[in-house]
Amino acid sequence: MSSQLRKIAPIEEIDYNFLKSALAGYNHPRVKINDLLKQGKIIRVKKGLYVFGSELAQQPFLKETLANLIYGPSYISLEYALAFYGLIPERVEEVTSVTNKRNKSFNTPSIPLSPILPPIRLHLLCPRKNFSKPIGV
Numbered sequence: 001m002s003s004q005l006r007k008i009a010p011i012e013e014i015d016y017n018f019l020k021s022a023l024a025g026y027n028h029p030r031v032k033i034n035d036l037l038k039q040g041k042i043i044r045v046k047k048g049l050y051v052f053g054s055e056l057a058q059q060p061f062l063k064e065t066l067a068n069l070i071y072g073p074s075y076i077s078l079e080y081a082l083a084f085y086g087l088i089p090e091r092v093e094e095v096t097s098v099t100n101k102r103n104k105s106f107n108t109p110s111i112p113l114s115p116i117l118p119p120i121r122l123h124l125l126c127p128r129k130n131f132s133k134p135i136g137v
Helices: 002-008 016-022 029-039 063-070 078-084
Strands: 013-015 042-046 049-052 074-077 096-099
Touching (some): 002 016, 016 029, 016 049, 029 042, 074 078
């Protein structure tokens, strides 16, 4: 059954509703999900969110996708975004997300995710200029 599950899953990140519908042929799909967890065929990231284990994974899961699925609405920000776009030379492993909700930290197995932070208000430190006129006129 796990190979069939892998065939119908389009991506590495799957949720409980997908698993429940894929395992609808079982009398007790939750028991089958627990069996898959014990066998390491799927890994629980948080309640209701899973990734395929190394046996069934076709490609590495995307940390960026998981960061947005774990606590939303949120967006990836800070050091991770800067490193992703090559704006800082350091290698950043932790994904930091920003949201308008309260701070929350997640401990996920083998997935480094930083606490989800409230949005940072940035203020431009330059005098106001009239940008309605074209430059050079």
